[in-house]
Amino acid sequence: MKDDIAIDERQRKKEEFRSFIFLTAVMVPVLSVIVVAGYGFLVWMTQMVSGPPTS
Secondary structure, X not given: OHHXXXXXXXXXXXXXXXXXXXXXXXXXXXXXXXXXXXXXHHHHHHHHHHOOOOO
């Protein structure tokens, strides 16, 4: 019984580590690119409708 708990604990830690690596190495950069691209698209479309900023 004790060995089963130890194996489950090791499996859980391994899964948490994989999830952490996936989130930090894949999802955060992808979401950052999406946010920056979305903002750039918003600015571009705004300038298409209202014209470039003038001083």
